[in-house]
Amino acid sequence: MKNYKNVIAAYSIMIFLIILVGVFQSWSIALTILNYCLISAVMTIGANIQWGYAGLINFGIMGYTALGGLAVVLVSVEPVKKAWQVGGLNILACIWIIVAIIFVVKFILNRFNKSKLRNYSVASVILGGIILLRVTATPGIEAIESVDPAKTGFLGGMGLPVLFSWIFGALLAGSLAFVIGKIALGLRADYLAIATLLIAEIIVSIIKHEEWLARGVKNVIGLKRPAPYEIDLQTSDWFIDLVAKINSSKLNLIKSISDKQEALNQMVIDASSVYVKLCFTGLFLTVVIILLIVTQKALYSPWGRKMRAIRDNEEAASAMGKNIVKEHLLIFILGSAIVGLAGAMMVTNDGLFTPGSYRPMRYTFVIWVMVIVGGTGNNFGAILGGFVVWFLWVEAAPIALFLINLFTSHLPETNAVRVHLIESAPYFRFLVIGIGLLLIMRYRPQGIIPEKIIKQ
């Protein structure tokens, strides 16, 4: 019972902090922070499954997040018919060539014994395949990218509702994790970290530079939304009535009719943005709660016990007849799929896909700090970590600015040190996160809410 008290206390403090932001800054900012906290929480659930349940170190979170984002574009954007007409055939042919290469390589590997000849033939098949791919793809890609390059210049998506993309993002990230896991999971822990970090970098550079796929660094804007648009809300009667009803006491204080109308307009504009964000919050909260229930059930199931046994002592678990390679691969896929889902949620929330913004600092290391700070192996801890670290990440700059002003208030406005410090306020977030991580690693290595050892 004592454990639950800690959890409840920690979450209440977090909610209180977000409410404070709402009171002091604005409700719109508070909700933005809350939404991002929820998205971060989904990412940390994914990372925590891999690290906390199974002890797999995956520094490739950025890659899966980007894939989730790509899924939103591929699913929800309307297909560009003209681009399909001019270059679709080439791209489809390329997919078939890739499938053919994989099958031929597999065939050679299965059919012949290990020898130099086999290695050379595999290498030559792959090299020949790549040359064939380039020859087939180049005219198609050029044709696609020249279709109205300012607006489209890519194949577009399937034109489905955007919520499907969340599932598709998870599938995409999961299937990529299958391939990467097959390749890299045999490596030792720190090699695995480096390999996944670099593979994620490769994925992002492909998304950035293959413009026929999702416009690359030219970005895709105006993606579909699962929530109403602000403009529609501001013109619909029921919403205006609702806002007027909620704020009736304030409005009644204003005497003149024109002032009243103006105040109401302002309120409607503010309320519409809050309403849209609330819709997102509801969706994200549903996802987080579903994931939390499922992962919690899994953690305390025989399967969860098996994973912890593998994590704590691989050799003993393997002696008990557990298939470690298979279980590692499975958990690698599951965790990555959840991260992919979070990536799709994030792009849906933003309404735009900007491949240039995927950087390892923000999308890999900060997520790892969240998991470590919150509590590895404990889902409540991981989610709390997502909330705490994201809150610090966003609010560190305003707090730093406040503190700098406080401590340098005796200095004149033009003092060089003061000006320099005020200019560098945004970078204090790195300092706060770094020192926070170091302190937690040193004095509470199990995280804010540690893993519970349950004897069954």
Place this chain on the structure above:
Amino acid sequence: MDFLNAIIVLLNFTVIPALAYGSQLALGAIFVTLIYAVLRFANFATGDMMSFGTMFAVILTYYFQSLGFGLGVLPTALLTIPFAILMMILYMLIIDKFVFSYYRIKKSPPVQFAMVSVGVMFVTQALIRIIIGPSDRRFLDGEKFIFKAKEFKEMTGLAEGITLKSTQAITIVVTLIVVSIMFWFLNRTKTGTSMRAYSDNEDLALLSGIDPKRVVLITWVIAGILATIGGVLYGLDKSYRPFVYFNNMLPIFAAAIVGGIGNPFGAFLGGYVIAFAEIFVTYAYKRFISYLLPEHLEPDSLLQLLSTDYKFAVSFSILVIVLLIRPSGIFKGKVI
């Protein structure tokens, strides 16, 4: 004559830049590998530590320039390197004392060390941005070129020319000097031997009376020298930008692993392997081929294997292939 021209084209656009870039990577890779061999963890703060050392060199260069000091044709930054190294070593020792030593005494697993180094990375990045800011800075002064393409053409009468930037020459020369001194130190001196013994088998080394504190101290000193020189050379050649240094960590890791992590000589060669691969795969061979083939066979396309956007991806793919086929690296590092 055409054959000579083709060679010159290749030298000018691939070999010389690759040698310079490879030297910068090699210094960083030896830094990674030394930390890995002696202190036994993958240091994710590598790029930012290099950036931290370079930052001091940049600040001191501006200071010296304002005082009117300089080396004439050579860049002033060379004069500031010793001071920057001192500051860098001081910073590394402080970090080691307050952060890493605790986990070393506790004998924590390497993964925990790696996570701690991520914390150090965040702090270092913050300090750099707070002290010098994130913007792009050039601190190269003195003579920019040793000879330009035009002068080379006039000298030799060939159709193609070689441009040799002074930073490229300085990079290659300084790297060779530093690396040879370091190998001499590691292989020929008593302290170097004790370091290698400590890295091979810690318990045996302790038994034969090697002081672990001294070994760790010397490792950080060498690391500080390598990190600062590597960082300053890169900054002189391109420009100093904190963000780029963080990104450079990735090819440096690739170089260290390709060469066999824990093996300094492998890391040295690994740097060049990565640099040459990156540049050779993304170079457009059209001009080179057009000198070799008769005129009617001249190719239409650029003859580029991959576009330069994929420069980093090439080195990472090499790393993945090496990890799959031979995880101990091309030159057999240790597998701890």
